[in-house]
Amino acid sequence: MDKRKGRTIKIERTSTRLQHSLDYLFDYYYQAKKSEGRAENTLNTYVQNYNYFCEFLEERKIIRDIRNINVEVGRDYIIWLRDEKRRFSDNCNVPESVRTVGLLPKSINTRIKNMKTMFKFLKEEEVIEADPFTYLKNVQDIGKDIEVLTAKEMNDLLKAPNQRKYSDFRDFVVINLLIDGMLRVDEALTLRKTDVDFTACCATLRREVTKTRKPRIVPITKRTAKLMQELIRESTEFGSENIFLYNYGERLVPNHFRHQLKKYADRAGIAKRVYPLRGDAVTRGRRSQRHLQVILGHADGRMTAHYTHLYDKNVKKNHDEFSPLNAVIGKLEKPCNTNRQS
Template sequence: MDKRKGRTIKSERTSTRLQHSLDYLFDYYYQAKKSEGRAENTLKTYVQNYNYFCEFLDERKIVRDIRNINVEVGRDYIIWLRDEKRRFSDNCNVPESVRTVGLLPKSINTRIKNMKTMFKFLKEEEVIEADPFTYLKNVQDIGKDIEVLTAEEMNDLLKAPNQRKYSDFRDFVVINLLIDGMLRIDEALTLRKTDVDFTACCATLRREITKMRKPRIVPITKRTAKLMQELIRESTEFGSEYIFLNNYGERLVPNHFRHQLKKYADRAGIKKRVYPHLLRHSGATLFLEEGGSQRHLQVILGHADGRMTAHYTHLSDKNVKKNHDEFSPLNAVIGKLEKPRKTNRQS
């Protein structure tokens, strides 16, 4: 605005301003990733994390222009996420007690990672001249690992649903599948009847429903296969192609199952926070504790990198102790039996 005459001064063309618009750049990035075939949930994550960053910029009254973004802004964003950002928006249906201020380091790093990935992509595509977050570091996470469910807790959870009710029996089957096949909840609930080979006892996850957009075959036990067949017979009247349906014959959605799972956890007296992905964590950890191969687990989970599997499963102290007892170098020195040496004869 020209203070002398009170008129707006136009200093650059509209096309130039658009080129530097952060919203325009995000849309460029989003469309590129969509064209690569990224999963719908992954695309939603991109939008959510970009909206977080925009909320910060708007609060700080920083115009959404790439020329205003630098590493100092990024560091201020981290501080805002840690010290000022309120968890859950006002329109979320959650108790006031959980609307705490400040995100955990893991959540902050997730937000930062998404923005860093976007800026790096735009720089590589030569859409922007420099990556403003190149030197932005992650927050040090010294928190504890995820507390998985024990075998006893998972057994208690399976006992919680009332199998005489259709909805509870359906949830019982879902819980079995999540523990047995170690599927993500979206993968499980989008299974069609034709995706499961009940003779070979395996489920084929179509590329469009997996996180990495690659199909994979997941083995299941005969018990789980029989439970799924029984559920299909129970819901024949709906005529749906999907296996897991609500009481009206529509495909079961993750949020509804999350609510049900929490109810069963409370009923079972489990004090830990129980959610669908925890069953994947817990099943994977127990798989290794029982002697399963990490390489085989990587294939089942659908991880491209074995390091992700090693980190994901959060091996417990029980498994470390079990392996140490079996493979301690001292066993080779003195023998596994550790028989006491007899020096004196009995009188």
């Protein structure tokens, strides 16, 4: 639109303006990925990262038009993420103490990667004429060595929840499951009662919740299976198909559990940064490379043919013998019945 002598003059057609709209282009990209069957969590990540970019554009007063986006804008976006973006600003449930300014290089590169992937896709589809982020480089990430927990520290972590409280017992069961099955947090928390075979002692991870979009079956020990059954009995009144619930019946979400995990680590006197235990579990006990590949659900093109059938008796036998829980609590320790308060 142009204004001359008090009159508004239309220059571009509405359809032309629309095709340059970032919101329109993002929706085109989102719908394409949705049609490809991307996981719900992955689609939510696309939305979150696009919202980050829109927040930056709004602060810089840049109109959301593809013609306003170039590599210089991309570099300014990186600087904004590093020096100005407030962490967890969109999450009111996170304590003020962790809402620090500036993202870590790994987080910045994740945000950039998502936008670069979108623009590359739009260019390949010939929806846009040029990819504005082609020459945008990632932030150098020196990184830090990840200190895995010792068996004693993991044992102390397991002792930290007060099992007389429902919420603590629930978290205690999640911790056991994460160590035992070496699951990702979101994989564990999305488990439904029908996903677990308590007789065969295995859990089925549905394709819509796995990172690779492939279903897999993960063996668990009898001890973990009994703990999960006990938790289900504790939450019968909610009538939910989900296993891990808040004390008001809604499904537990990963961010809340991560916050709880940090609380238990502090209670146990663990100075190390406690990640969601997947890496720690991998280091415990002996197990074959094939067993790890199947249980962890890592995508590896060279091994695809070997993992068509994700579960067999040999994997289950291997897991019973070498479960990470054995190195943490010992094979003979059994769960105790405890009267809990909500």
